[in-house]
Amino acid sequence: MKIKRLLIVDGYTDEPAGLGVPPYIDVYPREAYGAMKLASKDSKVYYFTIDEVRKKFDVYVRKANEADLVLVIAGALVPGRYLGGEPLRDPEELLMLKKFIDKPLALAGPAASMGLGGIGGSRSVKVNVDYRIRGRLSYWIYQAAKEGIDRAEDVMNYDYSFVSRALTLGAEVILQHPNMKLGNLVVEIETFKGCPRRLSGGCSFCLDVLKGTIKQRSVKDIVNEIEALYLLGARSFRLGRQSDILVYGSKEINSKEWPRPDPEALERLMKGIRSVAPSLMTLHIDNVNPGTVVRWPRESEEALKVIVEYHTPGDVAALGIESVDPKVVKLNNLKVHLDEAVEVIRIINKVGRTRGWNGLPHLLPGLNFIAGLPGESRRTWEFNRELLERIEKEGLLVRRVNVRKLSIVEGTKVSKMIDKVRVAKGYEGFRKFAMEWQKRMLTKVVPKGTVLYNVMVEKVVKGISYARAPGSYPLTIEVPSPFPIGKWLRVKVKKHHARSVVAEAV
Ligand code: SF4
Structure with a gap:
């Protein structure tokens, strides 16, 4: 059967390189939508978020039964709660999506390979679906629409120009996204796949090194996609789907474990984006490999300057430090x-700590630590604590610290090194220390009295409005009065917690 009508259920994805929890939309729904339109202009594609399905299950069942295939996108690999939506994580919930429909169901996103539920120190559970799409989604959907669902195959070795055509046509799916209606949708943009460190085997826990040779999207393809999104009304973008934004465009990317950044290539990309999206609200980045900055300090500084010249303030360079214990390293x-x-x-800090128009520093580091890695001991937490103490002593700024437990993903080196996550003594003490440290740090990042612009109310609980600016790791702002969801506010910071601030609307 050739699929002509597709229903996408976005169960949200959160991967080391890529975010799709609202207000973010990741590449998967855009690729699926675009592949359907590439196959036939007349195809119909409906898009629901999992939160919409939960609220209106009867509408979902009706639409699903009108479609030829239900495509569920899932795989939030990072533990934790999200302000913008609740990911599909429970295998039972996935089965419910199948229970009342007589149409096939396909699963895509990280959950298709890794199952559901495997977060923070556990292993995941495989789920029973009709099709599991592990290869590039646009190829599978295109084949299912063009040749028939049973002839669709996983394609691992793909051509980025086809994917880019699908992404550009698929921009239209944002019109069905609830956050587009609110105005705070952030579109996650892919720049390249894989990690240069695969040449040395990469970090023990990481899946990115298993993605093979690195493929990069051309500036033209990325800019065309952003132009299509912008013309449809998208105003916030994050260059988030890559292992290290500093090495985008580097000619050494497949020949060296630590390629030299090419600031000019990055500038062509950033400049190109600005030229087609002149009134964008947000242009942020995600991952920066700290190892690149250490090995190429001059080139990295130039690349960071390029980012700061073309991005919008409030940006975060997420650094996968993981641990600074020499044995664990x-x-x-x-x-x-x-x-x-x-x-x-x-x-x-040298390049990014100045404050921008929205009240936030331009570009600050975010630090990620992992607990439970092989070699960890009580000493590990002393080394990591020393890092935080030295940062504070030097008066450097950090936007956030994230400490998470290792997830053992099948196929990674760590899955052969240990069978169970064991966290060494001292972990809880470090977490507590890091929380207090972050609270002190926030008082410097957004001191009392700082006015923050362009924050949107996303949730109201017991009379408190929770607001954030669209962007990379946005600061949560608690405003102690109820405002309508979707209201844009200007606020003045009054008080600090470890992960949020209290502010009044001004
Ligand atoms: S640097 Fe390590 S964690 Fe980052 S993408 Fe490469 S292998 Fe993965």
Whole structure:
């Protein structure tokens, strides 16, 4: 059967490189939508978020029964709660989506390969669906629409120009996204896939190194996609789907474990985006590999300057530090030692700490730690604590610290090194210390009295409005009065918590 009508249920994705939890939309729904339109202009594609399905299950059942295929996108690999939506994580909930329909169901996103539920120290559960799409989604959907669903195959070795055509045509799906109606939709943009460090085997826990040779999207393809999105009304973008934005466009990307950044290539991309989206509200980045900054300090500084010239303030360079315990660094092939991590944070501060028009520093580092890696001991938490203490002592700024437990993903090196996550003593103490540290840090990042612009109310609970600016790791702002969801506010900071601030509307 050739599919002519597709119903997409977005169960949200959160991967090391890529976010699709509202207000974000990731590449998967855009690819699926675009592939259907590439196959036939007359095809029909409906899009629901999982939160919409939960609210109006009867509408979902009716639409699903009108479609030829239900495509569920899922795989929030990062534990934690989200302000913008609740990901589909429970295998039972996925089965409910199938229970009342007589149409086939396909699963895409990380859950198709890894199952559901495997977060923070556990292994995931495989789920029973009609089709599991592990290859590039646009190829599978295109084949299902053109040749028939049973002839669709997983394509791993794809051509980025086809994917880009699908993404550009698929921009239209944003018109069905609830956050587009609100005005705070952030579109996650893919720039390349894979990690240069695959040449040394990469970090022990990481799946990105298994993606093979790196493919990069051309500036033209990325800019065309952003233009299509912008013309449809999207105003916030994040260059989030890549292992290290600093090395985008580097000619050494497949020949060196640590390619030299090419600031000119990055500038062509950033400039191109600005030229087709002149009134954008947000242009942010995600991952920066701290190992690149240490090995190429001059080129990295230039690349960071390019980002700061063309982006919007409030941006975060997420650094996968994971651990600075030398034993853990060595055993897991991590990226930087303690002194090097401090140097990376110095360089990012030098380029990015000035305050921008929306009240936030331009570009600050975010630090990610992982607990439970092989080699971890009580000493590990002393090394990591020393890193935070040195940052504070030097007066450097950090936007956020994230400490998560290792997830053992099948196929990674760590899955052969250990069978269970064991967190060493000292972890809870470090977490507590990091929370207090973050609270002190926030008082410097957004001191009392700072006015923040362009924050939108996303949730109201017991008379408190929770607002954020669209962007990378946005700060949660609690406003102690109820405002309508979707209201844009200007607020003045009054008080600090570890992960949020209290502010009044002004
Ligand atoms: S640097 Fe390590 S964690 Fe980052 S993408 Fe490469 S292998 Fe994965």
